[in-house]
Amino acid sequence: MPPVHLNPQDDEKRLLWRLRTHGAQPRSDLARALGLSNSALTKLTRNLLALNLIEEVEPDEPQGRGRPTVPLRISPGGGYAVGVTVHTGVLEIALVDYAGGTIALTSEKIDPPEPHDFARMVDRRIHELAVEHRLLGTRLLGVGLSAPGPALSRDGNRWSIVANLPGWRGAPLRDILTQTLHQPVWIENDATAAALAEYYLGGLIDHCSTAIIITLGYGIGAGIIHDGRLLRGEVGSAGEIGMFYPGDAPRPSPVDLLATLAQAGCPLTSIADFETQTRGFEPVIEQWLDRAAQQLKLAVNSALAWFDPGAIRLTSPLPRAVVQQLADRLNDGLLIWGDHRADCEVATFAVDVSKLRGASSVLGAALLPIHASTAMG
The missing domain is CATH 1.10.10.10 (Winged helix-like DNA-binding domain superfamily/Winged helix DNA-binding domain)
Known part of the structure; x- marks a missing residue:
């Protein structure tokens, strides 16, 4: 089409x-x-x-x-858009209608693909999902990709993608996807895409103008949204809080948690198998959560000081119960909320956890073409 x-x-x-x-x-x-x-x-x-x-x-x-x-x-019938993202050993694809309703949300195990193979894989899966959901002939608004890493160019074509994805870093990703998919392509950092999903689909649009979404994915990043606008920065790297945590040292990310579990003898290789393969390793997870909360303290307190947000939310492909334990630790005396909050109209809130079941990044990627057609500025 x-x-x-x-x-x-x-x-x-x-x-x-x-x-x-x-x-x-x-x-x-x-x-x-x-x-x-x-x-x-x-x-x-x-x-x-x-x-x-x-x-x-x-x-x-x-x-x-x-x-x-x-x-x-x-109108939901205004068309649909596609979002794609890659986690550790997992490909996620989402289809959303023009009103933001979820048509399909799929997840499958894959070996880390190089960019051209990834584009062909996505092209095949989009066609299969369009057939399955009777969308052939329906207006396809475009494809969004949530990228695990910061931008390297102002046009958003090249990205500093994590080393786990071979051949991705610095590759002209938008060109590769556009040439294969023959559709308009939007690319955003995975945390920025997650912020869009939490704003539209996670309820933030109803009760706050400024929100910070901290995404624990391949690494760690933050998405910032204010009055319906994504704060992207000069080249699209705003919220790249992973800079606080050198990649050659322990950091509060799912990849680091997987490495910590592997050192303890856990056979886990993919987040998709987390709940079944980590049984018996609960003490290891608890210790990692204690350390991750302490590491996140600076980043979250900085967000409070710089942006005075109406919400701070954690999202991750990790099981929601694990992410909730991390939020609980952050809320248990680690954060400096500021005395002024007690005297202002906006009550102090707690860091909360996404209810989108770890799908914020891919749903946000799918919303990128829709957001581009309606957002002001």
Whole structure:
């Protein structure tokens, strides 16, 4: 299927963003919020309805005489997008519809692929999933990749990918994927992609304007989102807190935990088998969590001081129970919340754990094409 580029005009993007962040709304409320006349709004909505990017919501109950108020909302039928990421021995692929609903979320064991093999593998799996979910002929908005490492170029084509993936570091990843997939491709650091998923799908959009998402994946990184905008930095490396932890030393990452378990005699080779193969090694995990919490203390306290976030959340492909134990340790007296929090309108919160079951990075990757079509700025 040929690529489809969505390029909404500014007023269309403002309308789409309003619906995406505030939910279904009547036309009159939209016109008032956007500062548009009723006729201008009618013209905007007519075009977006024709593109199936928005849809009318039928009222649940009769509203008496006259024409009922019919709210508008983002339409799931506006298309779908694909997200891909690679963890230790695992390939994850997600499909989401235009409204952000999850169509498919798959995970499979793989040997670490080189970039061209990876692109061919992803191309095959996208076609298989499109057939399985009856998406052939549906608008495909693009493909997002969450990359385990910081960017090396302003255009986001080359990345400092972890050494576990052979041939990836410095390779023109966007070029390779675009030439194989024949689709628009977005690439973001895995922590930044996770922040997008937690904002849209993890509930943060409803209760805070600034959030920090700390991702424990191949390494450790942070995604920062403020007023619906991803804070990327000069070349896309904002939140690269892995710099605090040299790669040749123990660090608070799942790869380090796997290495720690291996030294203790645990046969675990993939995060996918964590719960079954770590039985009997609970004391090793506990010791690692104690050390990881102490290591994370500086990074989290720095985030509190620099950004005054409304939420700090941990996400990881590790089992949620393990990540929750890490959050509990951070909240147990390690963090400096600041006395001003006690006197301000925003109550002190606790570091919490993602409820997206370790899928934040891949879901965020899938949301990248959708976010690009609606986010302002």
